[in-house]
Amino acid sequence: GPFLVPVLGDQLSHDLAALRAVDRDDAVVLMMEVADETTYVKHHKAKIAFILSAMRHHAEALRAEGWTVDYVRLDDPDNTGSFTGEVARAVKRHRPRAIHVTEAGEWRVRAMLESWADRFSIPVTIHEDDRFLCSHAEFDTWAAARKQMRMEFFYRDMRRRTGLLLDQDGQPEGGQWNYDAENRKPAPGRDLLMPQPIRFRPDAVTEEVLGIVAERFADHIGSLDSFHFATTREEALRQQKRFLDEALPRFGDYQDAMLTDEPFLWHSVLSPYLNVGLLDPLALCREVETRFRAGKVPLNCAEGFIRQIIGWREYVRGVYWHEGPDYGSRNALNATRDLPGFYWTGETDMRCMAQAIGQTISQAYAHHIQRLMITGNFALIAGIDPRQVHVWYLEVYADAYEWVEMPNTVGMALFADGGLLGSKPYAAGGAYINRMSDYCGRCRYDVKKRVGEDACPFNALYWDFIARNGKKLARNPRMAMPYRNWARMTDEDRAAIREQAARFLSSLA
Ligand code: FAD
Numbered sequence: 001g002p003f004l005v006p007v008l009g010d011q012l013s014h015d016l017a018a019l020r021a022v023d024r025d026d027a028v029v030l031m032m033e034v035a036d037e038t039t040y041v042k043h044h045k046a047k048i049a050f051i052l053s054a055m056r057h058h059a060e061a062l063r064a065e066g067w068t069v070d071y072v073r074l075d076d077p078d079n080t081g082s083f084t085g086e087v088a089r090a091v092k093r094h095r096p097r098a099i100h101v102t103e104a105g106e107w108r109v110r111a112m113l114e115s116w117a118d119r120f121s122i123p124v125t126i127h128e129d130d131r132f133l134c135s136h137a138e139f140d141t142w143a144a145a146r147k148q149m150r151m152e153f154f155y156r157d158m159r160r161r162t163g164l165l166l167d168q169d170g171q172p173e174g175g176q177w178n179y180d181a182e183n184r185k186p187a188p189g190r191d192l193l194m195p196q197p198i199r200f201r202p203d204a205v206t207e208e209v210l211g212i213v214a215e216r217f218a219d220h221i222g223s224l225d226s227f228h229f230a231t232t233r234e235e236a237l238r239q240q241k242r243f244l245d246e247a248l249p250r251f252g253d254y255q256d257a258m259l260t261d262e263p264f265l266w267h268s269v270l271s272p273y274l275n276v277g278l279l280d281p282l283a284l285c286r287e288v289e290t291r292f293r294a295g296k297v298p299l300n301c302a303e304g305f306i307r308q309i310i311g312w313r314e315y316v317r318g319v320y321w322h323e324g325p326d327y328g329s330r331n332a333l334n335a336t337r338d339l340p341g342f343y344w345t346g347e348t349d350m351r352c353m354a355q356a357i358g359q360t361i362s363q364a365y366a367h368h369i370q371r372l373m374i375t376g377n378f379a380l381i382a383g384i385d386p387r388q389v390h391v392w393y394l395e396v397y398a399d400a401y402e403w404v405e406m407p408n409t410v411g412m413a414l415f416a417d418g419g420l421l422g423s424k425p426y427a428a429g430g431a432y433i434n435r436m437s438d439y440c441g442r443c444r445y446d447v448k449k450r451v452g453e454d455a456c457p458f459n460a461l462y463w464d465f466i467a468r469n470g471k472k473l474a475r476n477p478r479m480a481m482p483y484r485n486w487a488r489m490t491d492e493d494r495a496a497i498r499e500q501a502a503r504f505l506s507s508l509a
């Protein structure tokens, strides 16, 4: 029989390792909509709709290129509901002589792929996913050579490897590797000329999927009302161009800013497309560099964007696979509180939280600083169980896959890995949020107060976090300042703050 090439929902790239390994005329591509993948966590409705619609469009695109595609739909009566069950049925249908597949994006699915050779008694080749720049072996070598992993050094290696933003002598463009110091401008005023992502109108394929999702996943979080994602490579490329033309020139400046009712600001909103394979990360970075060289984009913006992709995105993936399947069980700060119910509804008087969660429910999107410094920071300083926080992030964002979500949540936002991914916890009180956003002005809480009925909860929670984690954090040199300030407060103030925090935390239960 032919080769069988299973293509998973986040492998929607024409240039995919397993496809390259076989001859088009001698292969059957297998794509599977399966219940297990739609419900192993209860993904946001728009995330499921995006993935299924992109899969259906991709199957058509592969057929147009001459591939034979065997496509299993979610509502096929014989659908077994799992990748392994569907591969078993496909093996019966096609009697393949061998399976070629591209490695999966999480440990759970990796184990399935690795079980197939024995289970089906046919040769299975699992190809490395070379849509990423850094292989597992390369990352392990890099990590082994260091006492501590740090993104910044990894990133410099990726710059050297790709040649991105290097001058003729191989030195970083402009003399510095990193221009982050220029990228912390607070929110500007709202204006009508702010860029917006393209809102793609659902075609017939997407409409059908939206119907299935609305019916079958009615009890999942999220709304389908404003579904606007690109679902084909052509559409994703149009959004990429929109970003490059309109938002990139100010991406750096306002990267950390937050504005009421403006979910996207100068962000690219390209992560869903990068992560399923509709867009190529390196090609995108080359476009960014071209625009810098043409004088259309300032260096701090081009560098800042490229760093997110060849730096952070590759680095967190490296950490995920390097640390092994138990990474998600880490809980260095022993945080055990349940995730508050308002994470599922957005119903809270904390204006910043209501904004970040509200747009997450309506758009399946929040930008990085909202994820890190609003919902992530709150979970950190309130001491929420990392497992529950991880499941939430994996469910609610259209771009969420374990390899990228887990290190960002467990490592970056919650410090549950004890400082492996980042050197200090991203804990902050209300002052940070007030500086970077316009949320506080319209909040029922007073961001300047630490105690009292109308005091901003982030303030007391922040100091309570500092106080209760002294044993683990006080010796961290990057935490010296807050511990000095905590020590300087009077006993009375400290007691009042901790009582305020305790009262607030008990109100969450
Ligand atoms: P932009 O701001 O335009 O950035 C450009 C691109 O850089 C992104 O599309 C993304 O591919 C990459 N990028 C930026 N920051 C990171 C990062 N920290 N890690 C990896 N890639 C990055 N990103 C995901 O793709 N999937 C997730 O499930 C995810 N979960 C997160 C959970 C938490 C708690 C935090 C703090 C961050 C998470 N991120 C995740 C990273 C980041 O927030 C998103 O990549 C970004 O908000 C996507 O929006 P954008 O495309 O507009 O990004």
Ligand code: DLZ
Residues within 6 Å of the ligand: 007, 008, 009, 010, 011, 032, 033, 034, 035, 037, 038, 039, 043, 047, 048, 051, 104, 105, 106, 109, 401, 402
């Ligand atoms: C996330 C997801 C969903 C919701 N549904 C499917 C699906 O029906 N079929 C599929 O092939 N993939 C789906 N995915 C993406 C997979 O969960 C993803 O490929 C794994 O996380 C492995 O990386």
Ligand code: SF4
Residues within 6 Å of the ligand: 349, 350, 351, 352, 353, 429, 430, 431, 433, 434, 439, 440, 441, 443, 444, 445, 446, 447, 456, 457, 458
């Ligand atoms: Fe958030 Fe506090 Fe500002 Fe309200 S006052 S928006 S709770 S930081």
